[in-house]
Amino acid sequence: MGDPRVRRTQAALQSTLIDLVQDRELSRISVADVAERAGVSRSTFYDHYRDVHELAEAACTAMIDDLIEAIPDPGTCDGAHAAADSLLAFFAHLDEHAGLYRGVLGPQGSARVVDHVRRRATVAAYVGARRAATGHEAPTDYTAPVPHDVPAAFTAGALIGVATDWLQHGCPSSPAEMAALTRPLLIALYREDGRGQA
Known part of the structure; x- marks a missing residue:
């Protein structure tokens, strides 16, 4: 410990x-x-x-680890509500710490933090899809290896891309607006992939 x-x-x-x-x-x-x-x-x-950059990486990865269960899981049976709530929490967290995330996710930022967020989000999307397919509510092990899964990787990359663009533009939309804009895109991905209906 x-x-x-x-x-x-x-x-x-x-x-x-x-x-x-x-x-x-x-x-x-x-x-x-x-x-x-x-x-x-x-x-x-x-x-x-x-240095300060390593401290920023540690602060971001610690917060991401606390937040990661809020990454959307549109494949659950109550996916519409879960995705809306989790997306709102995700964007509200980024907005609250916008200066820090803008620094580490921006063009002069930290590849380590971007990779950490991408890997954690990919696992969350992968596990969410498996839960939807099997109905099994097993606890998530974010350290477990995940097989190559295109929809999960796409979801993670899309969230990072949208979040980074929003941060770099000074968060022009509210977290609620960002959640409302992003949720239909994720729901459409899961419907197209056949992983579940929201």
Whole structure:
């Protein structure tokens, strides 16, 4: 499980970065800024992360891991409501932390974070389709390997593409509007694929 002091320090540094990125671009935040605001020394910072970019990656992947069950599962029997709710939660989360996600998902961002989001979203879509096909409500193991699955990979890529475009344009539509625009596209994919009716 790890040392609780290490987890607390890492959580404090991640939380501090999330606060700082609300006021300025990620590229303009230094290690000294984070360390000072978090009340730790620079050497303590470097005990945990190489630089601000690695800290941003850790903060994003931790939040994505908490959020990932909200990735739409249109193949469930109550797929219309589940997809609407999960998409709203997804876009609301991105909107709340737009500065951070814009920094790591944008053109100068982190390939590691993009790949993490893509893999987690692919697993969520794959497991959702399997649940719809079998009716089995097994818990999701997001670390398990997933076979090549075109609709699941397409779903994950589409969500990342839409989210990144929205963030890069300054979130011009509300999370509710984004959910409403995205949901029919995902439902259509699942209907075309024959994985379930929403």
